[in-house]
Amino acid sequence: MREIAYDTVVKAVRDIIVHCGTDLPQDAYDALKQAMEEEKSLVSKEVLRQILENADIAKDEKRPLCQDTGLAVFFVKVGDEVKINGGLLKDAINQGTQQGYIDAYLRASTCEPFSRANLKDTVGYNLPAIIHFDIVAGDTIDIEYAAKGGGSENVSRATVLAPAAGMDGILQFVKQVISDAGPNPCPPITVGIGIGGTFEKAAISSKHALFRTLGSVNEDPQMAQFEERILNELNKLGIGAMGMGGTKTVLGVHIESNPCHIASLPVSVNVQCHSSRHAHITI
Amino acid sequence: MSKTYYLTTPLLEEQTRQLKAGDIVYLSGVIYSARDAAHKRLVDLIAEGKELPFDLEGSVIYFVGPTPPKPGDPIGSAGPTTSYRMDSYSPTLLKYGSKGMIGKGKRNQEVKDACIEYGGIYFGATGGAGALLGKQIKKAEIIAYPELGPEAVRRLEVENFPVTVINDTFGADLYQMGRALYEVKS
Numbered sequence: 357m358r359e360i361a362y363d364t365v366v367k368a369v370r371d372i373i374v375h376c377g378t379d380l381p382q383d384a385y386d387a388l389k390q391a392m393e394e395e396k397s398l399v400s401k402e403v404l405r406q407i408l409e410n411a412d413i414a415k416d417e418k419r420p421l422c423q424d425t426g427l428a429v430f431f432v433k434v435g436d437e438v439k440i441n442g443g444l445l446k447d448a449i450n451q452g453t454q455q456g457y458i459d460a461y462l463r464a465s466t467c468e469p470f471s472r473a474n475l476k477d478t479v480g481y482n483l484p485a486i487i488h489f490d491i492v493a494g495d496t497i498d499i500e501y502a503a504k505g506g507g508s509e510n511v512s513r514a515t516v517l518a519p520a521a522g523m524d525g526i527l528q529f530v531k532q533v534i535s536d537a538g539p540n541p542c543p544p545i546t547v548g549i550g551i552g553g554t555f556e557k558a559a560i561s562s563k564h565a566l567f568r569t570l571g572s573v574n575e576d577p578q579m580a581q582f583e584e585r586i587l588n589e590l591n592k593l594g595i596g597a598m599g600m601g602g603t604k605t606v607l608g609v610h611i612e613s614n615p616c617h618i619a620s621l622p623v624s625v626n627v628q629c630h631s632s633r634h635a636h637i638t639i
Numbered sequence: 640m641s642k643t644y645y646l647t648t649p650l651l652e653e654q655t656r657q658l659k660a661g662d663i664v665y666l667s668g669v670i671y672s673a674r675d676a677a678h679k680r681l682v683d684l685i686a687e688g689k690e691l692p693f694d695l696e697g698s699v700i701y702f703v704g705p706t707p708p709k710p711g712d713p714i715g716s717a718g719p720t721t722s723y724r725m726d727s728y729s730p731t732l733l734k735y736g737s738k739g740m741i742g743k744g745k746r747n748q749e750v751k752d753a754c755i756e757y758g759g760i761y762f763g764a765t766g767g768a769g770a771l772l773g774k775q776i777k778k779a780e781i782i783a784y785p786e787l788g789p790e791a792v793r794r795l796e797v798e799n800f801p802v803t804v805i806n807d808t809f810g811a812d813l814y815q816m817g818r819a820l821y822e823v824k825s
């Protein structure tokens with residue numbers, strides 16, 4: 357058994373949150389820069405220039421990239437040989453989240469769903485975090501984190517198609533979701549697609565797909581090809597940066613697929629805005 | 640061709656009726672922040688015939704919930720939020736004198752019609768450019784509903800705040816126009 361102190365986790369989580377609030381990851385920055393160079397519309401080009409300038413200002417002056425600093429979403433793989441000393445892993449992640457959001461002057465955006473009362477003084481500052489746990493072999497804790505804003509989450513959709521719909525049906529569904537979303541999720545976007553599993557498995561896979569590095573190629577050659585096809589089709593929609601019209605609506609399409617029931621074809625589309633704040637650490 | 644304007648608030652109807660979808664405007668002067676919760680309260684006050692926390696005539700309302708300011712700064716990051724959540728309230732505010740809204744994303748037909756009728760403009764600011772836009776805000780002061788936190792109504796003094804006309808007083812919509820230019824139908 358490897359023992360990891362509760363406070364070590366709190367500090368590690370706090371640190372990635374502070375970092376992500378102001379520093380756009382390199383993969384997102386590079387993809388946006390390439391989009392700016394290739395964009396045909398001058399209006400969208402100018403929007404992309406502003407987005408990159410914003411990233412530079414945020415990094416240099418340590419200002420939050422976007423005022424929507426998101427809900428904190430985690431995918432955590434816990435090694436079966438790890439023991440947390442001094443408290444529960446879940447509490448440590450929540451505590452690190454709260455500390456990071458306060459220390460970096462990020463916004464508290466969690467609320468009670470009906471009264472809409474902000475939870476910062478009752479449950480905690482931007483708490484609770486959304487945490488997906490998995491248990492794996494080993495003696496480390498692997499943490500993937502993203503600050504997920506509301507604008508792109510609001511246009512995300514899940515459905516269960518008939519198996520006969522196949523790849524064409526999936527493409528149609530994704531196209532409809534992105535077309536309906538238009539300017540709202542702050543394009544250029546990344547599109548995470550979860551296929552198969554059950555209803556909720558598809559949704560979680562579509563979220564996790566967004567953590568993959570932009571520009572990376574799917575390990576499954578068939579899926580890599582499908583991603584390429586969907587990307588081309590989505591960029592034909594003409595939505596452009598911030599919906600102003602243009603050729604660069606989507607920076608990447610990431611698919612995660614799972615075995616599913618013989619009767620169903622679950623599909624989920626989770627959209628990530630251009631402010632793709634994410635990080636990956638191992639403790 | 641799109642034009643560039645430098646305008647100071649409050650906006651006059653003869654100014655807003657000149658603007659066309661796609662024009663770039665640099666706004667200076669005072670604008671007010673409000674999101675859904677504040678909009679609901681403002682519209683309720685109008686319905687009850689009570690006084691509003693600021694003068695609506697010629698006003699520009701910015702849909703924003705900023706991050707907390709760092710010590711010494713007037714405001715934190717402050718980019719636009721998605722505007723459709725204000726669609727049910729905006730026509731009333733335009734009717735009672737407001738002339739401009741700043742946000743991001745699509746508006747419904749009622750808002751577009753109200754822009755035509757009352758001489759209002761829907762401006763788009765670059766979503767996710769909160770650090771850049773926050774720097775154009777020189778002074779910020781909460782003037783109503785502090786209990787709403789980021790959603791409180793703030794009086795903001797801005798200088799050359801960059802926005803683009805999305806919906807004008809002629810019924811045009813930049814999102815539809817822009818997309819039509821680049822959409823490839825299969």
Ligand code: SF4
Nearest residue numbers: 422505507542629767
């Ligand atoms: S969608 Fe993303 S970039 Fe746009 S306002 Fe929300 S968090 Fe910021």
